[in-house]
Amino acid sequence: YLPDRRDLNRSFPGSARGSLAAQLAAKFLKEVICHCSLGIDIHSAAVHRYNLPQIRIAPNNENLRELAMLFGAHAVIESPLRPGSLRDIARGEGVDMLLMEAGEALRFDELSVRCGVNGVLNVMAHLKMIQPHPEATQVTIPARSRRALWVRAPRGGLCMLQQKSGDAVKKGEVIGRVAGIFGDDAMEFRAPIDGIIIGHAVLPVVNQGDALVHIAEVMRFGDVEERVDQITEALLNDRLLDEDELI
Incomplete structure (x- = not known):
């Protein structure tokens, strides 16, 4: 959000005489x-x-799908373009866009930083803009999805998650509960689909209807959590972000 409390990624194509975001x-x-x-x-x-x-x-874009798989993030999600977004307006100009989502606002997250830097370098190397890193390898196949759903709070109160981002969940599995401040009148919430958790709320205090857990329905469910763990381990052990090399 910008100082005028508008979301830049919903403000395209904008206007030279509009708000700050526009x-x-x-x-x-x-x-x-x-x-x-x-x-x-x-x-x-x-x-x-x-x-x-x-x-x-964007769905049904083979070029972007190839680049997304090379990027090396934990999941690749084909999702429609939202009106007013950077991806939407860029597509209108004939420019393909990869959208990376990672980490939490206002927080440094080493895993997200490593994934972003490595991913950008992987794409640049594939396009022959730079030389590939001598130790760069294709880690494993990320989770792939064409549908993601938010699970919302059934009531207001204190939320206690039993699963977190990166965990695989089965349809009907309990993923958390919301109760009163003394643990009274707890209400469970469950996974609506088989998939992997790609996002979650971090504050314990929630209101009824708040988005709590984001689940992506994956194409290969059986070993998805193992593959996600392999990508995490590889990123945290990667030498591309060695401090001596950066300095």
Whole structure:
């Protein structure tokens, strides 16, 4: 959000005489997007939410699907373009966009940082913009999804999650509960589909209807949690972010 409390990623194509968000969107479209052939749009989750590192792409785009798989995030999600978003306006200009969602607003998250840096370098190397890192390897196949659902709080109160981002859940499995401040009148909430948790709320105090857990329905469910763990381990052991090399 910008100082005018508007979301830049819902303000495109913008206007030179509009709000601060509209002016910035119009300037960014003219000075940046219109000069690009490919973009990588990097976001954190909203305030008080965490996102498992993931890449979102437009449906039925083979070029973006290939780049998304090479990026090396935990999940690749094909999702429709939202009107007013950077991805939507860029597509209108003939520019493909990878959208990375990772981590939590206002927080440093080493896993998300490593995933983002490595992913950008992987894409640049694939496009022959840079030389591949000598130790770079394809880690494993990320979770792939074409549908994701939010599970919402059944009541207001204190939320206690039993699962978190990166965990695989089966349809009907209890993933948490919301109770009163003394643990009274607890209400469970369950997974509506088989899938992997790609995002969750981090504050314990919730209101009825608040989005609590984001679940992506995956194409290969059986070993998805193991594959996610392998990607996490590889990223945290990766030498691409060695401090000596950066300095």
